[in-house]
Amino acid sequence: MPPWVVVGPGDDAAVIEPERGALDVVTTDAQVEGIHFDRRFVPPDAIGHRALAVNLSDLAAMGAQPRAVLLSLALPDETLVSELDAMLDGLLALANAHRTVLIGGNITRTTGPLMLDVTAIGTVKRRRVLTRAGARPGDEVYVTGTLGDAAVGLRSLRDGRADAGLDMQPCEARYLRPQPRVRAGVVVGRNRAASSCMDLSDGLADAARQVAEASGVGMNIDAAAIPISDASRAWHALQGLDALHTALTGGDDYELLFTVRPAQRGRFRGARKLCGDVCVTKIGMVTKERDLIVTSGEQVKPLPQGYEHFAGPPTGGPYAE
Amino acid sequence: MPPWVVVGPGDDAAVIEPERGALDVVTTDAQVEGIHFDRRFVPPDAIGHRALAVNLSDLAAMGAQPRAVLLSLALPDETLVSELDAMLDGLLALANAHRTVLIGGNITRTTGPLMLDVTAIGTVKRRRVLTRAGARPGDEVYVTGTLGDAAVGLRSLRDGRADAGLDMQPCEARYLRPQPRVRAGVVVGRNRAASSCMDLSDGLADAARQVAEASGVGMNIDAAAIPISDASRAWHALQGLDALHTALTGGDDYELLFTVRPAQRGRFRGARKLCGDVCVTKIGMVTKERDLIVTSGEQVKPLPQGYEHFAGPPTGGPYAE
Numbered sequence: 001m002p003p004w005v006v007v008g009p010g011d012d013a014a015v016i017e018p019e020r021g022a023l024d025v026v027t028t029d030a031q032v033e034g035i036h037f038d039r040r041f042v043p044p045d046a047i048g049h050r051a052l053a054v055n056l057s058d059l060a061a062m063g064a065q066p067r068a069v070l071l072s073l074a075l076p077d078e079t080l081v082s083e084l085d086a087m088l089d090g091l092l093a094l095a096n097a098h099r100t101v102l103i104g105g106n107i108t109r110t111t112g113p114l115m116l117d118v119t120a121i122g123t124v125k126r127r128r129v130l131t132r133a134g135a136r137p138g139d140e141v142y143v144t145g146t147l148g149d150a151a152v153g154l155r156s157l158r159d160g161r162a163d164a165g166l167d168m169q170p171c172e173a174r175y176l177r178p179q180p181r182v183r184a185g186v187v188v189g190r191n192r193a194a195s196s197c198m199d200l201s202d203g204l205a206d207a208a209r210q211v212a213e214a215s216g217v218g219m220n221i222d223a224a225a226i227p228i229s230d231a232s233r234a235w236h237a238l239q240g241l242d243a244l245h246t247a248l249t250g251g252d253d254y255e256l257l258f259t260v261r262p263a264q265r266g267r268f269r270g271a272r273k274l275c276g277d278v279c280v281t282k283i284g285m286v287t288k289e290r291d292l293i294v295t296s297g298e299q300v301k302p303l304p305q306g307y308e309h310f311a312g313p314p315t316g317g318p319y320a321e
Numbered sequence: 322m323p324p325w326v327v328v329g330p331g332d333d334a335a336v337i338e339p340e341r342g343a344l345d346v347v348t349t350d351a352q353v354e355g356i357h358f359d360r361r362f363v364p365p366d367a368i369g370h371r372a373l374a375v376n377l378s379d380l381a382a383m384g385a386q387p388r389a390v391l392l393s394l395a396l397p398d399e400t401l402v403s404e405l406d407a408m409l410d411g412l413l414a415l416a417n418a419h420r421t422v423l424i425g426g427n428i429t430r431t432t433g434p435l436m437l438d439v440t441a442i443g444t445v446k447r448r449r450v451l452t453r454a455g456a457r458p459g460d461e462v463y464v465t466g467t468l469g470d471a472a473v474g475l476r477s478l479r480d481g482r483a484d485a486g487l488d489m490q491p492c493e494a495r496y497l498r499p500q501p502r503v504r505a506g507v508v509v510g511r512n513r514a515a516s517s518c519m520d521l522s523d524g525l526a527d528a529a530r531q532v533a534e535a536s537g538v539g540m541n542i543d544a545a546a547i548p549i550s551d552a553s554r555a556w557h558a559l560q561g562l563d564a565l566h567t568a569l570t571g572g573d574d575y576e577l578l579f580t581v582r583p584a585q586r587g588r589f590r591g592a593r594k595l596c597g598d599v600c601v602t603k604i605g606m607v608t609k610e611r612d613l614i615v616t617s618g619e620q621v622k623p624l625p626q627g628y629e630h631f632a633g634p635p636t637g638g639p640y641a642e
Contacts, residue, residue: 006344011452011535012382012520013348015445018339023327027334027425028391028440034432061333070349072393072438104348111355112433117393119349119440124336131332199333214332 033113048090063189064122151250354434369411376441384510385443472571
């Protein structure tokens with residue numbers, strides 16, 4: 001345990017020393033078997049990884065550096081100890097990769113599905129906090145990574161299709177072990193390059209809508225600019241499906257959407273260099289008119305609705321039947 | 322929202338300003354329908370109350386003042402909005418009573434039982450942290466309140482017995498709406514009157530064992546000193562059952578056990594006056610020999626085992642069948 005953990009796991013509660021001169025950032029997100037994942041094709045270590053990743057992604061969207069995590073587990077009686085160990089291994093490997101410490105938690109039985117509820121605690125300086133509410137007309141809209149891959153990966157895993165020799169592993173990995181964009185979030189918060197930020201847990205259309213609503217603005221997304229991987233394009237072509245629609249509405253990508261003021265372009269260029277391997281793509285503009293539109297050449301369409309876990313289908317993801 | 326909540330509910334995560342010069346105390350505890358409560362006799366507001374109470378009790382056991390809470394809810398499809406509202410009302414009423422703010426959370430569907438997972442965040446000065454590990458031979462052992470009432474209340478609620486005119490409401494209230502001993506925990510931590518502390522969520526025997534183990538000591542509990550309410554005594558007499566056994570092993574009381582050094586008795590007297598209506602009773606001594614014993618006149622018996630939720634019966638509590 002690092003020195004700032006005053007009391008770790010095993011007592012009534014954990015005690016930590018806050019980062020000096022910084023704010024605490026806290027978030028909680030649960031993963032429920034049959035809603036967020038299916039054990040038939042999500043191995044235990046990926047279950048643990050995902051449960052933490054979705055929370056680190058939320059911290060990243062606030063510009064926060066993760067520090068500590070609490071895990072609350074509800075286990076069905078038939079859970080094997082080996083499965084439990086693998087879940088913890090998956091969670092701890094991702095925690096280690098982000099120098100984040102498991103400081104406590106809780107285990108209970110359940111008569112229902114396996115559930116992992118993670119609370120993640122991060123730290124951020126007051127002037128570096130990113131929210132959804134800072135976008136202004138004229139800001140540019142950016143996303144990290146490529147979009148729609150996790151949705152394709154989920155479908156591939158679920159349907160187990162060979163897909164004419166396509167290598168589906170990159171997309172499947174995006175679904176099974178998403179990499180939260182912690183560094184990108186911290187970096188665009190740190191030099192105040194970004195004016196607003198949100199993660200894409202429920203897809204680009206949902207995030208664009210939420211940021212626009214919170215900021216009291218609209219957005220014009222350029223369809224041609226949306227980053228789509230070659231693997232996703234090839235898979236969609238084979239299926240006769242629309243890769244753009246998946247990129248807009250597919251969930252589980254855990255990339256970041258953020259907006260940048262034109263005046264901060266210089267800072268943003270500096271930040272971009274610090275994002276490492278993560279590609280960052282300009283996909284549109286913030287508008288004064290509060291509409292959410294996608295422009296494709298001459299064509300202008302309204303942004304599709306995102307999906308909501310709660311209103312969604314029982315086996316999770318936009319493709320579930 | 323108080324001024325120290327920088328970003329409240331509705332963004333990717335909540336942002337709070339830590340108390341200046343203090344430590345963060347964090348705990349998470351879940352309540353699962355069918356394991357921790359039964360909706361047939363626990364009304365929705367009590368479900369919400371209990372979900373928070375068990376967490377505030379954990380903070381109290383560390384000497385911490387609660388500040389903020391996150392609620393993660395897993396709702397079956399058949400949940401009524403009116404039930405959800407009542408659960409939130411119960412939780413928020415208790416939060417308000419302890420000047421604690423709901424800063425965020427998460428709602429998901431579940432195919433299984435209703436589950437409420439609360440994360441509570443408190444604050445404590447470094448020198449006031451209470452742990453399970455500070456008991457030393459010669460310390461006196463204290464508990465707050467009366468023990469076993471919640472277990473009696475659970476049985477009364479579950480079996481719905483009239484019980485020959487006994488008023489079971491006080492015991493039932495202890496089960497349905499336990500009052501976490503926040504003030505007592507803060508006060509005995511504040512002037513360092515206590516050397517160790519733990520809450521009685523899983524019963525006195527369990528808490529005594531945990532504190533003894535963490536501190537590397539034993540305990541000698543005086544059976545005659547254990548505080549048992551008149552209602553519990555009357556109910557046990559009528560049933561031909563042993564009130565002492567229930568006081569030792571019954572869970573869900575959410576009282577505090579703590580130890581006091583003889584040299585701190587003066588401080589402790591001062592602290593006791595600040596505990597308000599909560600009675601505080603000396604029930605035994607910490608011993609060098611690492612045995613856990615209950616003394617009743619000439620008789621010396623080993624402390625019974627406590628119960629564990631995880632190994633316990635499916636409908637919760639020591640009396641469940």
